Amino acid sequence: MTEQEGHLHLSPGVAGEVQDFYERYPYPLPVDSLEKYRRVWQDPERRRADHHLFWPGRPYREDQSILIAGCGTSQAAKHAIRWPDAQVIGIDFSATSVQCTEVLKRKYDLENLQVHQLPLERVSDLGMSFDQIVCTGVLHHLADPDAGLAALRDVLKPDGTMHLMLYAPYGRTGVYMLQEFCRLVGIHATDDGIRDLISALHALPPGHPLENLLQDAPDLRQEAALADALLHPQDRAYSVPQLFDFLHRGGLTFGRWMRQAPYSPRCGALTKIPQASRIAQLSLAKQYAAAELFRGTMVVHSLVAYRSDPGSSSPQVRFVGDGWRRYVPIRIPDTICVQEQLPPGAAGVLINKNHTYRDLILPIDSTEKRWFDAIDGNRTVADIVTMVSTRNVQPAKARAFFELLWWHDQVVFDASR
Numbered sequence: 178m179t180e181q182e183g184h185l186h187l188s189p190g191v192a193g194e195v196q197d198f199y200e201r202y203p204y205p206l207p208v209d210s211l212e213k214y215r216r217v218w219q220d221p222e223r224r225r226a227d228h229h230l231f232w233p234g235r236p237y238r239e240d241q242s243i244l245i246a247g248c249g250t251s252q253a254a255k256h257a258i259r260w261p262d263a264q265v266i267g268i269d270f271s272a273t274s275v276q277c278t279e280v281l282k283r284k285y286d287l288e289n290l291q292v293h294q295l296p297l298e299r300v301s302d303l304g305m306s307f308d309q310i311v312c313t314g315v316l317h318h319l320a321d322p323d324a325g326l327a328a329l330r331d332v333l334k335p336d337g338t339m340h341l342m343l344y345a346p347y348g349r350t351g352v353y354m355l356q357e358f359c360r361l362v363g364i365h366a367t368d369d370g371i372r373d374l375i376s377a378l379h380a381l382p383p384g385h386p387l388e389n390l391l392q393d394a395p396d397l398r399q400e401a402a403l404a405d406a407l408l409h410p411q412d413r414a415y416s417v418p419q420l421f422d423f424l425h426r427g428g429l430t431f432g433r434w435m436r437q438a439p440y441s442p443r444c445g446a447l448t449k450i451p452q453a454s455r456i457a458q459l460s461l462a463k464q465y466a467a468a469e470l471f472r473g474t475m476v477v478h479s480l481v482a483y484r485s486d487p488g489s490s491s492p493q494v495r496f497v498g499d500g501w502r503r504y505v506p507i508r509i510p511d512t513i514c515v516q517e518q519l520p521p522g523a524a525g526v527l528i529n530k531n532h533t534y535r536d537l538i539l540p541i542d543s544t545e546k547r548w549f550d551a552i553d554g555n556r557t558v559a560d561i562v563t564m565v566s567t568r569n570v571q572p573a574k575a576r577a578f579f580e581l582l583w584w585h586d587q588v589v590f591d592a593s594r
Contacts, residue, residue: 192320194410195320196271198404198409198410199270199271200272200273201366202366202400202401202404202405203249203250203271203274203277204405205252205401206399206401207277208250211251211254211255211258211285214255214259218258220510222507222508222554223510224239224259225507225554225591226509226510227259230435231309231338231340233493233494234492234592234593235336236591239263240264241263241264241309242263242307242308242309242334243256243260243264243266243307243308243309244266244267244300244307244310244329245266246268246300246310246311246312247268247269247297247312247313247315248268248269248274248275248278249269249271249274249314250273250278251281252267252311252313253265253266253267253278253290254267254281254287254290257282257290258285258287261289262289264291265289265290266290266291266292266293266303267290267291267292268292268294268295268296268297268300268303269294270296270297271294272294275292275294278290279292297316297329298324298325298328299328300329305332306333306334307332307333307337308336308338309338309340310332310337310339310340311339312341313340313479314477316341316343317344317412317415318409318411318412322413323423326423326424326427326429330428330429330484333484335484337483338481339481339482340435340479341482342477342478342479343414343423344415344476344478345414345415345416345469345475345477345478346414346415347416347470347474347475348390348474348475348476351386351389351390352387352390352406352476353414354385354386355378355387356407356409359408364408365408366409366410371404371408374403374408378403389474390476415478417462417465418462418466420478424482425485429484429485430482430485431481432480432481432482432493433494434478434479434480435479435480435481436529436532437583437584438532438534438584438585438586439468439533439534439537440468441464442467442468444584445534445536445537446536447468447471450471472534492592494590494592496576496580501558501576502558502559503557503559503592503594504558504579504592504594505554505556505590505591505592506561506582506588506589506590507591508552508554508587508588509589511531512528512529512530512586512587513527513528513530514526514527514528514541514546515528522540522542523540524541524542524543524545524546525546526538526539526540527540527541527585527587529585529586529587537585539581539587541578544565544574545578548562548579549582549587551564551565554591562575
């Protein structure tokens with residue numbers, strides 16, 4: 178039995194242990210102010226880009242029903258601020274988390290928000306169905322994640338979308354080593370136990386698998402975050418193949434990654450290795466699995482999923498045929514175009530500031546830069562290419578460029594036309 182497989186065997190009463198854990202150590206930590214979050218999401222283009230990331234083929238709208246399953250201390254309030262015209266429902270089995278959310282609801286007069294103390298597995302008790310379900314950092318803590326995912330699927334509308342985030346195993350190797358260390362030496366989720374753990378972490382030898390994660394994740398310096406990562410009574414992790422099997426068992430189909438570039442052989446270092454052409458011949462699911470193994474440090478998988486009803490198809494962006502010409506590209510707000518210290522032949526380099534892997538950059542030539550500069554959220558790809566090009570441009574070049582923009586998380590597409 179591998180270490181990861183060992184995490185699948187649960188002790189009786191684990192749900193009660195997890196609930197008690199979050200009552201004592203709520204995570205994420207409660208927040209007093211959402212003003213910065215409100216300012217960021219006042220940008221209508223940011224909201225529009227977020228909509229079409231989940232629904233490329235649905236015309237933009239803001240009056241959706243949204244369930245935040247396992248809402249924690251502030252996630253439901255944040256979504257209510259982000260989408261003031263939406264109906265937002267937050268559920269959590271922790272009374273502490275619900276109380277923190279209620280405080281934010283009153284402070285920001287969030288009339289579009291309802292919060293319920295309710296286990297995720299009993300979400301059907303609400304008697305509602307939802308356009309969107311957000312469940313991040315929750316399912317991997319359940320005693321029976323399959324039952325939890327099935328419960329969510331049952332309240333997702335047929336054309337709804339789900340945002341899921343689950344732990345990934347390889348980047349969490351150091352976490353699981355320290356979890357086992359804590360079990361062996363008897364470090365428990367108490368105030369004294371957490372203080373002892375922090376002292377031990379200061380003495381970790383150089384090169385320990387947890388070292389880089391502690392450096393790259395600033396919130397792990399907080400006591401609640403350390404408790405959540407290293408002293409949690411239950412968690413499990415899913416490799417890409419295990420994740421796809423999990424979705425299939427839950428009656429869902431994979432849509433896309435929230436950030437696609439780290440998983441794609443079209444992006445970054447994977448394009449330069451001798452095995453690149455062989456990876457490109459694999460199915461998409463196997464390409465993603467190869468990327469996870471090659472990168473080796475992914476700690477979570479964050480994705481979009483849809484119901485896999487008989488006869489239905491998930492709303493995919495496709496670059497076959499001519500339909501892509503009618504797509505309207507919408508820039509991801511966190512992308513920048515660098516125009517200094519460029520590689521030879523480049524007129525700019527596109528970078529998504531949210532990418533954590535530094536190899537995920539996209540050099541563009543002068544024609545491609547003019548196309549990119551012409552993206553205004555209204556023009557179609559065909560409009561942009563026709564307007565900007567001073568001579569006949571091969572359609573294959575335009576198609577390849579806009580497809581690369583999409584894979585590199587520089588744009589989403591409004592394909593509703």
